[in-house]
Amino acid sequence: MTNSPAIIYHDRLRRGLAALPWAVACAMLAYAFIAGGYLVTIMSFAMIYAVFIIGLNVFMGFAGQVSFGHNAFAALSGYASAVLTATYYWDPMAAFVVGLGLALLVALVVGWPTLRLKGHYLAMATLAIGLIVYEIAIQWQSVTQGYMGISGISPLGIGGYEVVSDRGKLFTLMIIVGLSSLAAARLRASRFGRALAAIAGSEDAARALGIDVAHYKLAAFLVSAAYAALAGSLFVHVVEFVSPEVFGLNMVVVAFTMLYVGGIGTLGGPILGAVIVSLLPEIFRGFKDYQDLFYGAGLILLLIYAPKGLAALGNIVPRRGKA
């Protein structure tokens, strides 16, 4: 096999395209630190979404299942954090533990019966749980204060230490995203992760090799619910406010967009998707009335030419010159 200039150029193009979204994401995060202001807030929200999507990716990307209702777990934990810290002055960490437990309990109750069924039962059940939790957040006014929402939530912190500056919050969130991503990478490269990938590939073949499909689906569901709960609590502590709209169906739509744009099933996809999609409205704002049109067209083009998302952008140049 000869390494002709054409092939070397080809490989460089592949690698360059693969690195491009990472370069953009890193540059934007770095720029946010230096410039401060509005961009820090946008990037902070992107990091919170990244945590949510890293978890959703375990369930949808690794295990190949569908859920429309993970916003419910973010809402349960978010409201637990909000109520316990704002109304009862709990420590944020203790409040999060309660919120996480609540989210996992609900995930178990919903997942246990539905994950034993093949097909779309779980997707429908998750859609329902998302809507139910949303309604409860509106109606249970004595605790959630309905549409008004809860303010005066304590800032991000552990024990006596609190993060108050915007840059400090972004930095803390970036560390949490890094750890979340590391955990997902370890899951993927393990017996546990391989079992999930087997279920995504063929449930029958997985069972024929002794994998308890219902058990692993439930485990993946609980893991992703835990990530969603973490994202929910982080949000209320970063914004110091919560209302039902925060965890509405819109959250699911945005998360799906980020997951597919970034690259479902990939390790880097959730972070790339969260950062890039968060920036898109800012970029397309220049198109004024046509911004939705350009935004939609951009998404369609990306999904046609890079169906595995930004994390696999190098693949739009076909592999050549290698066996």
Next chain:
Amino acid sequence: MTLLSLQGVTRQFGGLVAVDAIDLDVTDRGVTALIGPNGAGKTTLFNLISGFQTPNAGRVVFAGEDITGRPPEAIAAAGLVRTFQLVQLFQSLSVLENVQVGCHLHTNGGFWSALLRTRATRQVEREVEKRARELLGFVGLEGATDMDASALAYGQQRLLEIARALAAQPKLLLLDEPAAGLSADESKRLSTAIRAIAQRGTTVLLIEHDMNVVMNTADTIAVLDFGRKIAEGPPATVRENPAVIAAYLGVGHA
């Protein structure tokens, strides 16, 4: 000694009796082939044995235990592992990882061991990888270890599915038409592999239409027609059996 014993196993779909009171004993040595015309009930019988379908009547006894109606994963854990007529690979995994999944039953560790990745976990992972590489070498796929499973040629995908099943260290391996879609050359290599599997002590029960593969590998042949067993015995006697010839040539029952 009998490893697998079917006793009056029956399965009906509405008015159609797909498998009709089959009795079959598979000894714990060698290769048994299950042959018969299309629609004879061979794959249904495989599904009944491996737990993907439940018999309406009869018992499936494996290694002295009644496994009738148990779920597939429990039957796999008992040491009975199958492959599929349409190859079912895990597309998002590499060739090596596919075989590593096969080691699932003989390792343990879930969420926490994945997260903590202790020394013990890493040690097990190394052993799993070593074993997977050995099995890929055994089926002749050592050169394709890091490829995506979906990038393999069809014949190689079949071999990968067999390697993956072997990773589960079955006592009995059920192969559903392993030679379907293989070239003459690949079929020959498959026959050698099947004999080698039997020699390593894993009993093989296979469904196959390719008579070269059947005659080159099987110690015993059972013939199904319209859900019934019409003949059983060593290859030399079965091929002379008038009922078998009639079933294959479609002359009606002799």
